Amino acid sequence: MDKTFIGNDEAFLNLNSYAMSQNPGPLILLGKRGLGKRQAAMDVIAQLMGCGSDELYKNPDFFLLDRQQDTIKVEDVLALLDKSSLAALKGKKFFLVCxxxxxxxxxxxxxxxxxxxxxxxxxxxxxxxQDALLETIKSRCNIISFDPLSVEEISPYFLEKGIAREELLFAAYLCDFCPHAIENMGDCYPALLETCKNLMLARKKEEFFQILHLIREKDPENFYEVHSAHYWVALQMFYYLFEQLLLQKLMIAKAENSMDFKSLSKLYSLPHIYQICSVLSAHQKQWQNSSYSKNDFFDLIRCMVKEP
Structure with a gap:
């Protein structure tokens, strides 16, 4: 089986062993989005079924359950169970649940x-x-974990994608160190990069409001409206900005391939940066729990601008 994802060599070895099994059991591929799990699963299933991964969708013994971000409900599983009662053409049927x-x-x-x-x-x-399945499910499955990568592991792939060397760490943050996520970013990557560079040049904190288009009421280009569909990535941009600023304040050696922070460090005290990083972590958890609003975003920006 060819390797179609970056890094996670141990996961690849385990997948190869699984693909050579005569009687493969239920399997969980666990890890953050953007580590190549879906293509890896398709490759494993294709090898077990003796076909190419591009032929799976036409194979009557392959079934895909993908509700994107929607809840997978009982009726979805009942439809899957109905298909499981059908006879397989070649002895086995495979069900991929995304x-x-x-x-x-x-x-x-x-x-x-x-x-x-x-x-x-x-x-x-x-x-x-996320590790969110019931223990009764997990105890019946093999589990292969995929882990986020280091910047060193990601860099060759990003350079092939045309990302500048000085942007490698920034891009890794936006992807949450899950390299294949870069392929789904589209226009939001250059937009967030430009915003980040503009924030680095700010000479006073109040300029954040101007850069983020928060001065004029109902500005259609305000940061939250523009990036609400991929707000997690936007939060990662802020996290990059302030975590790297923190490292600079602590006089820890500047990370290789990180961008120049210009004069921004002069605007922030160490306690304020710590506070912002803590608030950003809380906002990331809140976003994951689907309980985030535009007012929360305004609270975050006020925290960035107002000294505690």
Missing amino acids: NAENMNVQAQNKLLKLLEDKNHTNVLIFLCN
Whole structure:
């Protein structure tokens, strides 16, 4: 099996062993979004089915359950169970469940019988971006973990993608050190890069309001409206800015391939930077819990501008 993701060599070895199994059991690929889990799962299934990964969607023994970010409900699992009762053309059927952490408890419980298929005629593979499945599910599965990478591991891939050397650390932060996420960023990457560079040049904190288009009421270019669809990445941009600023304040050696912070460090005391980093972490958790609003964004910006 060819390797189609960057790094995570141990995961690749485990996937190869799994792909050579005569009776593969249920499998969980666990790790953050952007580490190449989905293509890896497709490659494993294709090898077990004796076809190319680009042919899977036409194969009647392959079933994909992908609700994107929506909740996977009982009715979705019941439809999958109906398909599991059909005879396989070549002895086994494979079910790939994407974003499996979005399955509600009732849906997960409905899968238990299928996971206990001792004849291995129905093989379930889960893609999980978070460790959120029930223990009763996990105990019946093999688990292969994918970990975020180092900047050194990511850099060759980013350079091939045309990212400038001085932007490598910035790009790694935006991807949360999960390199394949860069492929889905589209126009938001250059926009966030430009915003970050402008913030680095700020000579007073009040300029943040101007740079983020927060001065004029209902400005269509205000930062939150422009980036609300990928706000997690925007939070990563702020985190890069202030964590690197913190390292500079602590006189820790400047990270290789990081950008120049110009005069921004003169505007912030060490306690203020610590406070902002702490608040950013809380906002990231709040965003993950889907309880974030535009008012929360304004609170974050006020924290960045006002000294504690």
